[in-house]
Amino acid sequence: MQKPSKTLEIISTGIRGLDRILLGGYPRGALILLAGNPGTGKSTMAAKFLYEGGLAGEKGIYVNFVEPKKDFLVHMAMLGMDFTELEEKGLFEYIEALTIVDEDALVAQLEDILRRIVETGAKRLVIDSVTAMLQIVKDKAKIRELVQNFFVNGVKQMDVTTILIAEHPYGAKMVGYGIEEFIVDAVMILRFEIVQGKIRRILELRKARWAPIRQAEIPFYIRPGIVVELSLPEAPQEVPALDLSSRYNLAKALLDLNKAARGELLGNNTCRLHVGEEGVYVIPRGAQIVVGHTPTLDAKHLISLLTAALLVSYKPRIALFSFKSSPIALRRLIGCLLSIGCGRECTNELLSNVYVESVNPTAFTFTEIYDIMRQFVEAVKPDILFVEGMDIIEQFVQRNEYLEMLYNLMLSNKRERVTSFYTFSARDAEAIYNRMAASMADVMIYVEEPHTIMGEAASIKQSYIVEFAGFFGRVERKISLNVELLYKHRCIS
């Protein structure tokens, strides 16, 4: 990351993603204007700055001209920010300035704030909102004087980093009175976009005196716990090379499970597969794998087989993210396969390493789906990830949005060294190899139509050939999965 000038002390904004685009955060003592339409997240974003400061031992003062303290505390607590605790430790103070109606009272209030800063050593300040504050002053000339005295000659000189919230009515061109924009060091505007009936929150970065602005519009979201996070593109330079010394041998794992299942799991032609063929069926840790499969195969059967095999052989933490199957269905299938392959006790133990999340893609914007997936991976910290039904996403979102999402998802999983399998339904292997996803993946697997099985395996109903290709070259040999087993053992009915 590019570092700003040495003389500038930069402090974190408390918001993930924002620090990266602002070269680490806000300069100490900066004035930040945070403007936006009603309900866009201004108070939340400003509060997060004070909250993170408080956790790091820096005191913050929140001055509110519009919202009573009680409401503020409840809203923030619902997002996971406990300001009461910070207040008890002397790291937070809320000044309720709802009753100030005339200029004299305002000046007295502002002087009191400056005094509190000196007395308590507060380092961070939020004014919610500067619009409401300035409406108290009737004389326009006085406004300029007040802004200059309090902000530029006051808090800025005291090295207090201040967020000024400005209310931006719908349709208004100017942020506030047109004065604030020029005196501040940064201008950020929050707004909504409606995409296919869903809200997409956008942060517009208009000005940042200390940092170059490349991406002017950045999607963000509000969610309890994380509170606010910006969705930024991944940086490929931060992605480490694949760790070739640590690998998963898929074929061996499948064969071992097959042995435990008394040879029922794989088709007859597996006798042609030699487990010693290291470097062919092995998958390096952190690889991104595109798994294409014939539309007649249910992806959940395939990923359950692979999950069970990998669990028995390597005992990894496995996360499954599905756009199609419910967590109950997936866990049941995997549990059933494990009990065939390793018995009851072992099943319970291994199942505790499996985490499943299902999402209906029509309920979210594509950036949110991406963020939900990333957060899931971040929370579970799996060794292996299966994403079931990427082809569904492909059909729901615009092509460029989808590619952007897939590209960033693969990079972020690779950066975190999560070996990730993404399943796509496709009519044949070529249809998968021609996809953009293929050029981003490290390994390709295609699971063919059953009727293309040659010779002795042709008699196996519901059996699919797995073809490995990619990282170590395309593989001629094939193994066949016997999905019939799942019915036979009543894993599916």
Ligand SMILES: Nc1ncnc2c1ncn2[C@@H]1O[C@H](COP(=O)(O)OP(=O)(O)OP(=O)(O)O)[C@@H](O)[C@H]1O
């Ligand atoms: N628990 C929550 N989970 C997700 N989003 C939430 C949650 N609580 C609040 N929000 C979202 O946060 C938004 C409110 O943010 P905030 O109050 O910071 O906006 P604001 O810009 O300050 O609004 P105003 O102009 O009314 O002061 C709401 O629109 C709501 O959609």
Ligand SMILES: [Mg+2]
């Ligand atoms: Mg607000």
